[in-house]
Amino acid sequence: MKKYSLILMTFILLVFIGCDDFLDRPSLTEMNDDNYWTSENNVRLFSHGFYENYFVGYNVAWGTAYAPLRGYYFSDDFTSRGKQGGFETQAPSSRASTSSTPSMETTYAGPTWNFSWVRKSNLYLDRIDGMKGSILNDESYNHWSAVARFFRGYEYSRLVSVFGDVPYYGRVIEDSELDTLYKDRDDRTMVMDKVYEDFEYVLENMRTSDGNAQYLNRYIAAGFISRFMLFEGTWQKYHMNNTAKANKYLQQAVKAANIVMSSGKYSFTSDFRSLFGSQDLASNKEVIMYRHYDAALGVTHHVASYSNLTEGQGTAPNLALAKAFICNDGKPYQLSTVENADKLDLSNMIATRDPRFEATFWDAPMKESATLLYADKFIDRIGPTLYGSSYPPMYGSNTNTNDAPVMRLSEVVLNWIEAKAEMATMSGAAVTQADLDASINAIRQRPLDAVATEKGITPTAPLMLNAIPDDPERDTDVPALIWEIRRERRMEFVYEHSRLLDIKRWNKINYMKASENPDIMRGLWIDFQTEFPEWLVEEKEGVLKVAKENGTIVTYDGTNSAEMVGYFVPESIAERDIFTDRVYLAPIGNAQISEYLDKGYTLTQTPGWN
Structure with missing residues (x-):
């Protein structure tokens, strides 16, 4: 998206700014909610405000959230020196956020307890509804409604993957609607059925092109829908034994993927490394x-x-x-x-x-x-x-x-x-x-x-x-x-x-768990004398270790260089703390539960985290 970042900076300059109190006159030069929704171009510009949150890529500057290598490093594929990074052991004091900056819980690979993006997508959909007929014709209305519903479905898919049950909001909720604002969590299947409906609408109504190949379109959306529906379909199968819902979501994953695969627009013509190291991916036909x-x-x-x-x-x-x-x-x-x-x-x-x-x-x-x-x-x-x-x-x-x-x-x-x-x-x-x-x-x-x-x-x-x-x-x-x-x-x-x-x-x-998967605590087989002799030095005595095929650990003592052949044992390695199945889903912060109680409502904690 060559214009992606410039568009985002422009959007920031056009964020709705409240009028000052001078004679209560609306500004003639600043964009606000009363005078913004006047053209399809403005509707398009508003959509770009979602891009940085959902299409993170390598993030920016030193940002790591949702960035490969720097954000996604917690799994059975990766090992550190010392004690392995673990799952949290108790509910946090707070897990809420209202920030619009991408934020990621590393051990859950998803967002915090943040519904600001849900509200933004609902507001977007509401304003689009108000433009139907007068400013947006049927085709334009259907497309932009699909864009708003895609982002709402995207956010709820991520929230559900982290927390399971979450409160579902399908419209803008006013501050006075306390019973709705402070409602308890809805069942994840109910929420994902709503997401399924949004995604069905997207697959039927979003444009296949919005002028620029890197603006959100049906093919891009379908790729993400195949991801989210595969996740939920297999979750329903393996965690909830709900084959009816599993099939429903998996069928949508197949439908979405078919839209991409049958388009004829994409093919495997790139070598693997060029997908990640190229200065310009515009001509790469594998990249959607x-x-x-x-x-x-x-x-x-x-x-x-x-x-x-x-x-x-x-x-x-x-x-x-x-x-x-x-x-x-x-x-x-x-x-x-x-x-x-x-x-x-x-x-x-x-x-x-x-x-x-x-x-x-x-x-x-x-x-x-x-x-x-x-x-x-x-x-x-x-x-x-x-x-x-x-x-x-x-x-x-x-x-x-x-x-x-x-x-x-x-x-x-x-x-x-x-x-x-x-x-x-x-x-x-x-x-x-x-x-x-x-x-x-x-x-x-x-x-x-x-x-x-x-x-x-x-x-x-x-x-x-x-x-x-x-x-x-x-x-x-x-x-x-x-x-x-x-x-x-x-x-x-x-x-x-x-x-x-x-x-x-x-x-x-x-x-x-290393007790069940010991290879996560090891590196490749190495002969230090021939492959890495620079580590056969005094400062590595008592520290450098290899594991033989039978599990025997050999420690370098300065005299046994020839024995330093085996699977590399990372320095001071120790297994992560014991964890249970509760870590499949994240706990809510205690502050969020207390906030509900202060208002006279109940927010249920994630199972296993009470």
Whole structure:
């Protein structure tokens, strides 16, 4: 969105400002609620005020909320030194916010208890209603109503993913309506049925183009709808055993994804790395929506600098994540016939795994990573090669200008195939080979860039319905096909929005427990004498450790360099605090409950957090 940031700055200048008291005269030069809603262009401009909150991309400056790598780092894929970051252990004193700045609860990958964006979307819809017929014709009215309803559905989808039951407001509530303002939480299924209705309206009424390809349109909206409905459909299946609602939401996920996939507008013509490190994504046919950065406009970010090898990655990729990457023959490493597929050191994994492994991680151990495995995914191929020298602004500090993909075709097709596979387990139509070819196999056929080709990287073999791998590590309650679809998501979305929300909706938060998943506490196999001898020094005595295949820990003592071969053990590592299933949903702040009580009303705490 090349004009995105400039539009936002313009919008801020036009925020409604109340009139001063001088003779009660309305201003002739300032925009306010009484004189703003006079043209479709103003309606369009108002919509851009939502973009920064919902289409965050790499955020801006030092902002981390909803930014890949810097915001999404809490899951079973990543490990830190010392004691692992944990879930909260008690309800917070307050969880409310009225800020319009994007705000994210890291351990829930979603917003705080903030309904200001719901109110804004309801106000937007109300003002659009007032323009029907006089200013907006039927087509314009339907489109802008769809835009407002999309943002309302977006916000409620996120709130429900964090808190479960939340109060639903389908219109602007006046300050005098205390019974409504202070009503208790509505059942999540009731709320998501309302969201479903909003999204149905969006899919039928939003324009396929609003003039600029990066303005919100039906294809962009449909991509997000496939995300949110996949989440809720699988939540209903795995947490609530409600197959009727699961099917309803999953069917909408498929419908939304089909709108994108059947449009003919998008295709897998980009190499993987270019999706994240390019200075301009305008011509990338895999990117449905992106955020453009421009130093001349003062709109920059810092995500590339944390991929440049110099900046530390304190929460870094672990062995569990690395093991999940499929080999290039399309099989998990335990079943693969690729030479050295069972050797889990960095060089052999780069040579034998799906190309996304090489495109996601640097090809040598790096001390800047807590696990020595460094993710350089969110920068171009040149940036990391400057390690040890000075970086130009595009690679350092908070002055990075590579574009951020906001919605990608790969997510849409993976949402689509997973929703279809889940419905197939609930008496739906069986997944076909054509379905796999249009989704997972289309992704695997992406072109490789010159760097990967020079390293001898080869594309991964297609997933064949008559030869689904039976991974020995597969959970027994997950069919082999769904297991492989989940693997594909894990490889595709490293450090992006997906992983924590995925394991939550699948009811698999136990993956975060090292007692059940010990590989989350380890790095790759490493021979320190040959791969990283600079750490075989006096200051690492008693600190540097490796774990052998049988679990034996070997500590470096200054004389046993030859024994320092095994899975890297991050320094002073310790398991996170014990947690229970209550962490699937966030507690409300005590202050919010007290506020209700002060007004004579009751706000119910999230189950398990009383």
